[in-house]
Amino acid sequence: MEEQNSKTIIQLSRRTVYENRWMRVNEDKVRFPAGFEGIYGVVEKPDFVIVIPVHADGRIQLVQQYRYPVSCRYWELPQGTWESAPDSDREELARGELAEETGFRAGKMEKIGEMFPAGGLVSQRCEIFVATDLTPGEARREATEADMETAAFSLAEIMDMFARGTMPDANSMAAIGYWQMKGRI
Incomplete structure (x- = not known):
């Protein structure tokens, strides 16, 4: 398990929910600096x-x-x-x-x-x-x-x-x- 920096959101898991040639949409389970867990939606697109x-x-x-x-x-x-x-x-x-x-x-x-x-x-x-x-x-x-x-x-x-x-x-x-x-x- 990664050590958590007090100002960093840590990715716990990632699930790709949609993908095509232009983008990928991920749902990340994360741990926030205060210690609670949540979900982050992240869209990956080429620069x-x-x-x-x-x-x-x-x-x-x-x-x-x-x-x-x-x-x-x-x-x-x-x-x-x-x-x-x-x-x-x-x-x-x-x-x-x-x-x-x-x-x-x-x-x-x-x-x-x-x-x-x-x-x-x-x-x-x-x-x-x-x-x-x-x-x-x-x-x-x-x-x-x-x-x-x-x-x-x-x-x-x-x-x-x-x-x-x-x-x-x-x-x-x-x-x-x-x-x-x-x-x-």
């Missing part, structure tokens, strides 16, 4: 990237698609993972997602940070990249992204969409906020 594609004039390229779980379409930054290659190089993944979703290729790709978008529920980590020196090309979308649209917006327009609630994607908000915090805007 992903989010890309802030910045044009020479400062506009930011966004994508829009229908998001089934929330039953709506909205604008967001390009983002994704490669389920078939979960350990792929993150910069390569960022370049791939940018080209796949928008058609743009980046002359320069810079990682500016990382985050856990839903650390209380999902083990998934997100790495944030800024793409510059953009050149247009043909998008290579997956069949599930066939309805995707792409357009460029000024930062002021994006901030207005956040404020009005018409761009409710938390990952996009966090990435733009992180970029701003790092003094890159």
Whole structure:
């Protein structure tokens, strides 16, 4: 039996309750620091990237698609993972997602940070990249992204969409906020 650190939740057992190619849902029996036992639901998903594609004039390229779980379409930054290659190089993944979703290729790709978008529920980590020196090309979308649209917006327009609630994607908000915090805007 593991010795329990006074600030650590200890996993006692794990049962996978659902699994598909995109995720695994586990139910963990745990012991909390105070000594009582309980259940934790944990979703395992491959890590992903989010890309802030910045044009020479400062506009930011966004994508829009229908998001089934929330039953709506909205604008967001390009983002994704490669389920078939979960350990792929993150910069390569960022370049791939940018080209796949928008058609743009980046002359320069810079990682500016990382985050856990839903650390209380999902083990998934997100790495944030800024793409510059953009050149247009043909998008290579997956069949599930066939309805995707792409357009460029000024930062002021994006901030207005956040404020009005018409761009409710938390990952996009966090990435733009992180970029701003790092003094890159």
